[in-house]
Ligand SMILES: Nc1ncnc2c1ncn2[C@@H]1O[C@H](COP(=O)(O)OP(=O)(O)OP(=O)(O)O)[C@@H](O)[C@H]1O
């Protein structure tokens with residue numbers, strides 16, 4: 001009996017953020033009835049989809065006690081590369097004036113390959129040179145941004161082909177394509193994390209890296225895979241983000257990694273390593289997106305929105321650490 | 329071999345509790361503590377007299393560490409009270425416990441390897457001096473005090489050296505020095521000797537004697553019977569989270585303790601074994617030399633099928649280092665390793681594992697367990713390659729079966745295989761690590777202190793497993809600091825000293841003296 005009530009309390013403290021945000025959603029939907037419209041939900045689901053893909057990418061790094069601060073800039077670069085390759089043939093400001101019309105899937109592949117090279121470098125630098133992930137990917141963040149500036153010559157991009165933007169705006173049975181894309185990527189990651197050796201090795205490395213090595217896990221290879229996969233997911237996210245925005249600038253994706261880290265943490269990915277679930281990450285992203293959307297509906301000043309978001313990030317991490325510090 | 333037949337002891341004799349005490353230093357009354365799915369402590373009461381060693385005994389998972397963690401403020405007890413020096417006290421955390429005069433040597437080491445020995449000892453209570461208006465750390469005094477403390481525990485190391493440069497047993501001694509330096513009224517020692525060598529154990533006993541003379545009470549947890557009978561005044565026994573009773577040590581014999589602890593009879597420490605004719609040579613090591621100058625040198629070893637090879641020596645003999653080098657954790661400057669006549673290139677543990685070599689490391693916490701992962705994951709992690717369908721999908725059913733088999737084979741005490749390994753008792757964690765290698769099924773299994781922290785009953789089970797493996801034609805290398813275990817279990821004992829092999833004796837001929845003689849052959 002006694003233990004049970006204690007557990008109930010623990011359940012509330014551990015999920016306090018989720019509860020608060022849900023309460024907020026209820027309040028907002030009462031105050032502003034059009035919060036609950038299909039239109040708004042499809043809006044939220046489109047935003048959530050892209051953020052979810054980024055958060056999934058970064059989750060592998062976090063679970064192995066690493067990080068990927070180059071996430072946002074990689075998203076930006078992917079968006080820009082896709083943009084330059086998928087402009088309308090008759091668009092005046094075409095980046096490559098004589099470029100033939102490329103198949104969309106080919107462009108997506110190009111973007112993924114290019115970005116995963118950065119992941120490969122991150123992984124190698126972290127595994128072989130033993131550079132702390134925080135520093136390695138911080139350096140990469142700047143490098144990727146630089147490359148993006150060089151490549152686009154700092155020009156804004158626009159005039160995207162219909163079939164490209166349709167990926168973001170299109171719907172099937174009233175549900176945005178992006179929703180399905182994110183759903184399948186989420187499913188894939190769930191499978192990877194729970195049903196494959198790669199997943200088990202990832203959790204093991206996060207749990208105890210030296211024990212992982214002694215258990216015969218190729219730590220370097222696993223980490224490199226994790227960072228490459230992360231960059232590939234950032235590439236996909238950037239590609240989709242470009243489609244959604246219908247244009248791109250070099251500022252695209254700025255500081256997305258911070259939000260992704262926050263979302264993962266809210267969703268229970270532990271910064272101490274070895275812990276984190278795909279379902280949790282989804283909840284984390286949803287909480288964050290609902291929070292943003294609710295604040296917009298309540299017409300809270302954007303400056304204040306930043307303050308609230310920042311506070312939420314700190315509280316989320318504090319709660320996460322508290323779970324570990326908590327007296328059992 | 330020692331025979332531990334349980335005598336028929338009259339209950340009257342056993343039940344005679346210690347009554348001749350007027351006042352207690354510490355009383356813990358009616359302590360209960362539950363974790364999700366386990367009732368770790370159920371109405372436990374112990375009373376500790378001043379200036380005595382109070383032994384706390386019980387099987388793995390009996391709740392000894394949990395009880396001490398409740399006392400030390402690491403866990404919050406669900407029910408019960410603590411009376412310390414005649415007053416009811418509420419201990420909220422470890423710092424509070426230290427201030428009240430209770431110190432603890434933890435079962436699991438909590439070292440900060442990158443800091444100096446002195447800093448590890450004084451962490452959180454650095455000696456300070458005034459620097460103008462500021463209080464700054466008085467490094468000179470810290471090093472001096474650390475040096476004299478270390479001298480007291482007979483470990484004359486440079487207090488400025490990084491803790492990480494010490495061996496496990498040396499770190500354990502530092503941990504003891506740290507607890508002793510707290511000037512506490514009660515010192516809790518949770519398996520302090522599990523990784524100490526004989527000399528260090530002797531040093532510890534002298535320290536304990538000194539403490540007793542000062543009126544300090546010591547709560548002493550250990551699975552080593554001879555130690556308990558030698559140094560303790562009172563013995564409290566626990567079983568499955570319940571208090572069995574307290575007796576004066578001089579009334580007890582090993583057999584009685586075991587009978588009380590296990591609740592059943594246990595006749596032998598070492599299982600009987602038929603002589604197995606060793607088969608083909610499985611592993612051959614030639615002239616192996618470490619890249620480090622004062623580690624092992626020119627090691628030759630052979631290991632045959634069906635053999636249990638004991639590796640004896642003192643701390644610093646480089647046995648662990650040698651085995652870790654064979655396993656690819658450390659590097660060699662020269663020498664060759666052959667597996668069934670095939671020369672191996674071992675660069676990392678993965679290479680060794682793919683040639684059917686397994687290693688249970690000495691440092692369970694550092695290189696053994698994945699604390700935040702489940703028992704199932706901890707058991708299966710090294711053998712996932714065998715449970716893959718269609719090239720990538722893990723077969724959960726088969727893995728679950730593998731885990732279930734191992735949990736029951738080694739009688740691991742856990743509510744479920746999904747339980748996190750960090751919530752198991754120390755001895756049960758060790759069993760999980762052994763399961764990991766049983767699951768992997770290597771031809772050669774190197775076991776570095778395999779029975780550390782394991783209770784008598786479980787030790788027997790592990791010995792049986794070792795013999796079973798040898799029967800199946802596998803080869804086992806066992807490093808052990810317990811002389812009796814080495815002699816009791818090995819077919820052949822190779823003794824090392826100072827990084828070199830200094831002698832070899834067969835299991836039958838082995839005596840403590842012979843082994844010691846080789847182990848101290850410094851030139
Ligand atoms: N943090 C925890 N969470 C959940 N269960 C726990 C936790 N700590 C201990 N337990 C459980 O409580 C029981 C008692 O464990 P404890 O560590 O006190 O045993 P012990 O007597 O010290 O054994 P050993 O000799 O193996 O060290 C075990 O069943 C263990 O699984």
Ligand SMILES: [Mg+2]
Nearest residue numbers: 393435753754
């Ligand atoms: Mg214990």
